[in-house]
Amino acid sequence: MSGGALFVAVFLACVVEAVEALTIVLAAGTSRDWRSAITGVLAGVVVLALIVAVLGPAVTAIPLGGLRLVVGGLLLIFGLQWLRKAILRASGLKALHDEDAIYATELAAAQAAPTGRRGLVADWYSFTLSFKGVVLEGLEVAFIALTFGANQRNIPLAAIAALAAVLVVTIAGIAVRAPLARVPENTMKFVVGIMLTSFGIFWGAEGAGAVWPGADAALLVVVPAVAVFALASVVVLRRATTTPATTGGAVAS
């Protein structure tokens, strides 16, 4: 796989998760206390950095065959989850991810919660909300960046892609000071699902001892094939279900 594909896969996955984390942090900061919310973000980033620092060397120490088997399997399970949700959203069977709606829900919950100080943190609710948002959304990105990077023996490039995505979303968030609802999050999730599934298939099979015809060039067939299959699934599901896309047939996750 070229460095470009590694960069794109990690960057897109990271943008999606960063946008979701930003929505939570914005709700915590706007409705309650910015200082506590930002402290929560920093604490979350430290925890993520520790996880990557511990797991990074451990993952790269695994022999490539074993790494591809484990990581390929995990990526395939992960990718199929993403792709499944993306197809259900695109076919109207699951509500589209709506940052404005999520922001409104988080905001209402934050405003209703009682205030309370703990140690140096002025508002514990803002801190924990931001901390959880960053850690939970970031964990997925850390996993994707580590596995993709380790398989390509290029963790620095994966880390640069992840940091670039966080930077872009942070700058956009500061500029807009509102949830980034215009980011085509659902489309990006669809693309990430295709990438994770494709690379999961490729690396998983290689790790289990299979030899791909054309070696790495097989990816040029696997990725488009998964994309076409996913798009065809959307078309079939739309036709098979009589529930219109914008009605109560769709459920949020």
Add this chain to the structure above:
Amino acid sequence: MKRVRAFGAFWYDFIVGDDWRVAVAVVVALAVTYGVSTTAVPAWWVLPVTVAILLPLSLWRVARPRRAISLRSEDG
């Protein structure tokens, strides 16, 4: 004990997700790939075929009940 259970539930949800059958099928498919790769038969096709069967099945498990509800409401 509650925290341990919550910790386990988090990782289960993180790795396995909504449909545990997908995770089991992937593990089985990897084992089959390994088994086939030890023979003279090419093994690269096992995972693509697994995905081609698994994904529609997993999607249909979600779509089918909603379709049934929708059809019932149209009948009623």
